[in-house]
Amino acid sequence: MTLNNQLKTVCVQPLSYLTLSMITTIISAPSVLAVTWQNSFHSPEQSAERLTPQPNINITEPKIAQLQQDSLLQERSQFIQQANAQYSQGDFKGAEESLRKFIKRFPEDAFGHYQLGNVLFRQEKLEEAITSYQETIRLKPKYALAYNAIGIVYASQSRWDEAMSEYRKALEINSDYADALTNLALALWQTNKRDEALTSLKKAINIFKSQNRKEKASQVEQILQKIQNSDNPGVS
Known part of the structure; x- marks a missing residue:
């Protein structure tokens, strides 16, 4: 094999970008409102202000929202884990199916579109891969990995x-x-x-x-x- 062909082979098989990875999302817990009663003397006006009944704080709604968000994160994680397993086993078609289901459930997830592009590239579905990477960039314009990935697809075509x-x-x-x-x-x-x-x-x-x-x-x-x-x- 000539040097040019060796280097071309390296170019279309990048050092790291094809590895499917997990995303960990850190969600801040809702803040807790604490009221401290001070045992000290106050003027009548201050006491009246201090003793004015406070509006009830509805903690049920935030808890429900948090549970819903946790459930979505768990569902998202399960999709990614399944695609990871299929990908690592060389089942690119299965990984593609899992990622398409993932995107149907989470259409605005840039990471999902990016990973779908990776799987499509491995199946030599080059134009579809480019479309997936472009959708990643539409959702997240600063997604450098997607630009690099499009470059790799073009390189595989000597463009x-x-x-x-x-x-x-x-x-x-x-x-x-x-x-x-x-x-x-x-x-x-x-x-x-x-x-x-x-x-x-x-x-x-x-x-x-x-x-x-x-x-x-x-x-x-x-x-x-x-x-x-x-x-x-x-x-x-």
């Missing part, structure tokens, strides 16, 4: 200019997004922008190291070495 455009959008949102920097570098290499590719790879390596992601840093260092050695006649 390098479009891929680079999407990677750069992701980096505008998060300049330390090392996976996007790596993907951008590979696309730059494919379009004969060697120096820019090397610069992007070096930055990605530094970020991975700063994040203590040693395995990723090692992988990218290997890619960097291949590109640096590519000027040698014997390297293929």
Whole structure:
């Protein structure tokens, strides 16, 4: 396999973006209204004000709302767990079905649309995957992972200019997004922008190291070495 083909293979199989993940939502408990009676002397006016009956506080409604919210979170978690299990077993069709049910139940959930795009990509349903990622961005415009994912789909079709455009959008949102920097570098290499590719790879390596992601840093260092050695006649 030539160096170009090796790097193209790496480019369309990103280092981390396909991993289905769980989202933990932290919900603040409703505040509790506490009234303290002070045992001290007051003027008649103060006493009258202090002893004025307070309106009843309805605690039933907040409790019901909290229970409903907890139930929705549990339901959401069950959908994601099922899709995770199917995905890890290689059952991408089953994961797709679970995620479509999830989206039908939670149509405004950007994460669900993003994960559906990942599963569709694994099934080589490329245009559908792009549509899912675009819906993610519509719901959450700063979703850098979705821009990166669209770039990966374009890269799989050798649509390098479009891929680079999407990677750069992701980096505008998060300049330390090392996976996007790596993907951008590979696309730059494919379009004969060697120096820019090397610069992007070096930055990605530094970020991975700063994040203590040693395995990723090692992988990218290997890619960097291949590109640096590519000027040698014997390297293929």
